[in-house]
Amino acid sequence: MEVDNSLILKLFEAALGADYTTVRRIGGRLARDLAAGKEGDAAKSLEAMLRKRGVPLQASGYVEAIPRDAGSRLPLVEEAPWPTSPLFLNTDAGHVIEQFIEDANNIALLAANGISARLGILLYGPPGTGKSLLAGHLAARLGRPFYVVRLDSVISSRLGETSKNIRGMFDFIPTKDAVLFLDEMDAIAKLRDDRHELGELKRVVNTVLQGLDSLADEVIVIGATNHPHLLDPAIWRRFPYKAELLPPDSEVRAAMWKHFLYQGGEDGEASALLARLSENMTGADIENFAHAARRRAVLSRREPSLPHILLAITSSTNGVPKLPDNHALSADEKKSLAQLLDELELPRTEIAKRLGLSRQMIHRYLKGSDDA
Structure with a gap:
């Protein structure tokens, strides 16, 4: 890899001047250049050094000045x-994300060809669909530090402090060559329902817009909201990319069950069955259900119980999941599960296999017999 001599000079100048923010920024750039030059091991080693949260820097007396709320003294920005x-x-969302990553990895090339390199993506959708997780994965794919700002914590009850907090947040980021994640962006719009006056709301929105406009092209901004209809149209326009994250479709649900419940094992048929029954579940719901089932399996030294998982899914109501347990299934519960799987048009031999019952018992349940 050819190294820019001016970059090396800037690195030494920053190190000798104890400007560790610049040291980290240049280090991040060198790591990306190493990765681009097919020197992946060296790039990973350098990134690992930069991720140590400055142990040697703290020994030298350096402490990075994180912007904080004047009243609560809570940090406004956190590195995650x-x-x-x-x-x-x-x-659909995957296609948008891949396009965004391709553009973000080629900012310099796009700028050299006169194409605006200012990049930002707005993630929106219901809770539990993976917006925060996706933002972190984008930072990892781009090999950049991941700074998180939860705008609901930036909002201050003290008149004028909110805009000051937002300015402090944006002033902190430009030197970081990082991914800036603005979570809960609808918190700004909720000022309408608070005791803030309309003028204060306009000042806050304008401060956010000015902050977004002030960032260098190298800074990647990701916004997230559960309530996209609350966002000011001018904020929407600052994000060229938009990705709607919806509850997982059938194919994704099956992949999630296979990964989280069976750890990538072979039971694809059971995963497909669970995908059919979990149509109204979010990705977070599926992960929680699968982990609960595996906890019970580990503690009881058994394989995960598909009948208990099916029963928990069918017993859950929207927003109130019922996690699987290990109780002994009653005759009525077995009959209910047999009827459910029959309605899904599973062969009776398959129903017997999945419920751990004999074909004769399944036949009796489906004939309406109450004899267990």
Whole structure:
């Protein structure tokens, strides 16, 4: 890899001047150049050094000045680790995300050809669809630090403090060469229902717009909201990319059940069956159900119980999930499950296999017999 001599000079100048923010920024750029030059191991080693949250920097007396709310002294910006949980996306959202990543990885090329390199993506959809997880994965795919701002915590009850907080947040980010994640963006719009006056609302919105406009092209901005209809149209226009995250479709639900419940094992038929029955569940719901079932399996030293999972899914109501347990199934519960699987047009031999019952018992349940 050819190294820009001016970059090396800037790196030494920053290090000798204890400007560790610039050291990290240049280090991140060098790591990306190493990765682009097919020197992946060196890039990963450098990124690992930059992720150590400055142990040697703290020893030298350096402490990074995180912007804080003047009243509560709570941080306005937090650096978050890249996620380790896998990401599952529906086809449409996945296509938008891949396009966004391709553009973000080629900012310099686009700018050199006179194409605006200012990038931002707005993620919207119901809770539990993976907006925060996706934002973290985008930072990881781009190899950049991940800074999270929850706008509901930036909002201050003190008149004028909200705009000051937002300015402090945006002033902190430009030197970071990072991904900035603005979570709960609808918190700004909720000022309408608070005791803030209309003029204060306009000042806050304008401050957000000015902050977004002030960022360098290298800063990647991701916004997220559960209530897109509440956002000011001018904020929408600051995000060239928009991705609607909906509850997972059947194919994604099957993949999630296979991963979280069977850990990528072979039971694709059971995963497909669970996908059919979990149509109204979010990705977060599926993960929680699968983990609950695996906890019970580990503690009882058994395989995950499909009948208990099916019963928990069918017993759940919207917003109030009933997690699977290990109680002994009653005759009525077995009969109910047999009828459910019959309605899904599963062969009776398959129903018997999945419920761990004999074909004769399944026949009796489906004939309406109450004899267990």
